[in-house]
Amino acid sequence: xxxxxxxxxxxxxxxxxxxxxxxxxxxxxxxxxxxxxxxxxxxxxxxxxxxxxxxxxxxxxxxxxxxxxxxxxxxxxxxxxxxxxxxxxxxxxxxxxxxxxxxxxxxxxxxxxxxxxxxxxxxxxxxxxxxxxxxxxxxxxxxxxxxxxxxxxxxxxxxxxxxxxxxxxxxxxxxxxxxxxxxxxxxxxxxxxxxxxxxxxxxxxxxxxxxxxxxxxxxxxxxxxxxxxxxxxxxxxxxxxxxxxxxxxxxxxxxxxxxxxxxxxxxxxxxxxxxxxxxxxxxxxxxxxxxxxxxxxxxxxxxxxxxxxxxxxxxxxxxxxxxxxxxxxxxxxxxxxxxxxxxxxxxxxxxxxxxxxxxxxxxxxxxxxxxxxxxxxxxxxxxxxxxxxxxxxxxxxxxxxxxxxxxxxxxxxxxxxxxxxxxxxxxxxxxxxxxxxxxxxxxxxxxxxxxxxxxxxxxxxxxxxxxxxxxxxxxxxxxxxxx
Numbered sequence: 189x190x191x192x193x194x195x196x197x198x199x200x201x202x203x204x205x206x207x208x209x210x211x212x213x214x215x216x217x218x219x220x221x222x223x224x225x226x227x228x229x230x231x232x233x234x235x236x237x238x239x240x241x242x243x244x245x246x247x248x249x250x251x252x253x254x255x256x257x258x259x260x261x262x263x264x265x266x267x268x269x270x271x272x273x274x275x276x277x278x279x280x281x282x283x284x285x286x287x288x289x290x291x292x293x294x295x296x297x298x299x300x301x302x303x304x305x306x307x308x309x310x311x312x313x314x315x316x317x318x319x320x321x322x323x324x325x326x327x328x329x330x331x332x333x334x335x336x337x338x339x340x341x342x343x344x345x346x347x348x349x350x351x352x353x354x355x356x357x358x359x360x361x362x363x364x365x366x367x368x369x370x371x372x373x374x375x376x377x378x379x380x381x382x383x384x385x386x387x388x389x390x391x392x393x394x395x396x397x398x399x400x401x402x403x404x405x406x407x408x409x410x411x412x413x414x415x416x417x418x419x420x421x422x423x424x425x426x427x428x429x430x431x432x433x434x435x436x437x438x439x440x441x442x443x444x445x446x447x448x449x450x451x452x453x454x455x456x457x458x459x460x461x462x463x464x465x466x467x468x469x470x471x472x473x474x475x476x477x478x479x480x481x482x483x484x485x486x487x488x489x490x491x492x493x494x495x496x497x498x499x500x501x502x503x504x505x506x507x508x509x510x511x512x513x514x515x516x517x518x519x520x521x522x523x524x525x526x527x528x529x530x531x532x533x534x535x536x537x538x539x540x541x542x543x544x545x546x547x548x549x550x551x552x553x554x555x556x557x558x559x560x561x562x563x564x565x566x567x568x569x570x571x572x573x574x575x576x577x578x579x580x581x582x583x584x585x586x587x588x589x590x591x592x593x594x595x596x597x598x599x600x601x602x603x604x605x606x607x608x609x610x611x612x613x614x615x616x617x618x619x620x621x622x623x624x625x626x627x628x629x630x631x632x633x634x635x636x637x638x639x640x641x642x643x644x645x646x647x648x649x650x651x652x653x654x655x656x657x658x659x660x661x662x663x664x665x666x667x668x669x670x671x
Contacts, residue, residue, distance in 0.1 A: 242377040247641025252605025253565035263527030266574040269537045270322045271598035274619040278306035305578035308534040317609035324541040327549035333609040335602040340613020340622040343594045343629045351571035352396035358658045365404035368519035372410045379516030383413035388505040389523040405651040407457040493550040503547035531586035565604025573597025605639045630663035638665045
C-alpha cells in the first residue's frame with residue numbers, strides 16, 4: 189500500500205488516450221461537474237477522477253470498526269481524580285514520596301521531593317463489571333459495562349505539544365501524518381458529500397496546532413477538515429456575493445479541465461487532491477449546513493447529550509460526530525481543551541467533567557441504540573497523566589495542582605471490536621509507575637489500526653528513501669482488549 193494512487197508508468201498509448209480526451213473538445217470536466225451537481229450517485233466524485241486517492245480500499249483483513257470518533261482531552265486529565273483510585277495518597281498527603289519511587293525523574297514545575305496530594309474525590313464501583321471510577325463521572329458510570337478502561341497507558345513525551353503530536357501522529361514533532369490521515373489513506377472515503385476526516389475543537393487553541401490532524405508527507409487530500417462551531421461550518425464555503433450558479437459552474441468546469449489536463453501529464457497526487465477539493469466544495473454547500481442543522485433531532489436526544497442547538501459545546505460536537513458517522517464520515521476528532529491542572533486540580537476536574545461527562549456517555553448510548561457501536565470505535569483520553577505530588581507555586585499563583593506525568597495515565601475505548609466491561613492494567617500504590625500490562629501510546633495506535641483492519645507494520649508510505657508507518661518501528665496490538 190505504498191502508493192494509494194496506484195500510479196503506473198505512463199506509456200505512449202496512455203499519453204495518446206489522455207491527449208485525445210483533452211483535445212476532443214467535449215469537456216470531460218463539464219461532464220464530471222454536471223454529474224456532481226445534478227446527480228446523487230454515491231462515489232460520483234471519486235469516479236470522476238482517475239485513480240482517485242479517496243477511492244474505497246480493502247484493508248488487510250476484515251475490520252471490526254468502520255469508523256472512529258476520537259474524544260481527545262487536551263491538557264491531560266488527572267487519572268487520580270477520575271479513574272485510578274489510590275487511597276494511600278490520602279494517607280501520605282503532605283509527605284514526600286519515597287526517593288526510590290521517583291528515581292531520577294525530573295519535572296517542569298515541581299521538585300522531585302514535592303509533597304503528595306491525595307485524590308480530591310471519592311470513587312465508587314459501577315455496573316456488572318464492578319469498574320471503580322470517580323463520583324465526578326456519574327454519566328460514564330451508567331455505561332461502564334460498554335467501555336474498556338486501560339489504566340496503564342504511558343508515553344515518551346512530557347510537554348503538551350510534543351505529547352499531543354505523539355498521540356495523534358506517532359512522533360513528537362510536526363510533519364508526520366495523523367491517525368485520521370492514515371485511516372483515510374488506508375481505507376478511502378465512503379461519502380462524497382462530507383469530508384471523510386473531520387475535526388472539531390472546543391475551548392480555544394491547541395498546543396499541537398493543526399499538525400494534530402495533518403496529512404504530513406501523505407498527499408494533502410488526507411488532511412482533516414476543521415468544522416467551525418459558529419458561522420459557516422467550513423471557511424470559504426459560501427458562494428461569494430455576485431457569483432451566480434452559472435458562473436460558479438463554468439468556473440469549476442474550466443478549473444477542472446485544466447487540472448485534469450495537468451494531472452494526465454505529470455501524475456502529481458496534489459492535483460488529484462485539488463480536483464477532489466473543488467468537487468467536494470460544490471457538494472458541501474448543501475451537505476454541511478444540513479449536517480449542522482439539529483432540528484431533525486428529537487428533544488429526547490438533545491436532552492440525552494445536554495445540547496443547546498444554538499450554543500457551541502463539547503456536547504454539540506459529540507452529537508455532530510454521531511451525525512457524521514451516519515453520513516459516512518470515516519474519522520472524527522473532537523478536541524476538548526482545558527484539562528491542564530497545574531493549580532486547583534479539584535476545580536479543574538469538576539469544571540471539565542461537567543462539560544464532557546454527559547455527552548461522552550450519551551455518545552455511547554446513542555451509538556448503541558442505533559446499532560452503530562459495534563462498528564464505531566470511540567476513544568477517550570489525553571496526552572499524558574498528572575503527578576501524585578502537588579504543584580504549589582506562589583510566584584505563579586498556583587496551589588493544589590498536579591504537574592505533567594508521562595509514566596502512567598488512563599484511556600478508555602468502546603465499540604468497534606473492543607471488549608466491553610473490562611479494565612486492563614494497573615499502577616503502583618502511589619499511581620506513579622505502571623506495574624501490570626503496560627500499554628504504550630504506540631500500542632494504542634497499533635490497536636486502533638487493527639480494529640480498522642490493518643497490520644500496523646504493513647500500512648506504510650514510502651517517503652524520503654524509506655517506508656514510514658504510524659507506529660514507526662514500535663507498537664504491539666493490545667489483544668487483551670479485543671473481542
